[in-house]
Amino acid sequence: MGRKVTVYKPTSVLYTKDQLMTIFKSHDADGDGKLSREELKKAFKYLGSRWCSYRAEQALRCTDANDDGYIDEKELEKLVDYTLERRYTIV
Template identity: 65%
Template sequence: MRKNVTMFKPVSVSFTRDQLMNIFRSHDLDGDGKLSRKEVKAAFGYLGSRWDSYRAVLALLHADSDHDGYVGEEELKKLVDYALKCGYTIA
């Protein structure tokens, strides 16, 4: 006798722009209104990146317009755009 087995395929949903904004803002651990490389790295780790250090360096190159080594509030949109292009999803 054969049993019916229902299999569910896991579904991944992409993060929204607002979700990523909130995730990055929540990683501003010292509350100075800007994200350091260490804070960006922690955020990418939270997102599940296997290469969080690599992602943080590339993100800073992409988003840090004034080259001060931080992602300020005005640069956050560029950081989120970069993260969206990377395709992070909610599993």
């Protein structure tokens, strides 16, 4: 008799709101409390985005309420919600 082999398929788990908040805050390289386009680009690259420049631009367009070119503390939750809608996963 042959041995039974169990095959496990890799699964993906969605990031939580808290995890995304931590990731974005950790990409504030200069510590000014705001995320620049370049910092957003690096954050989306970290999250596995194939088009991190495009995603950073779209995120700014959708979440930068005061149109200053940065995501500040007030806008961060909206950025996290935007990212959750795109269903980024932990691989």
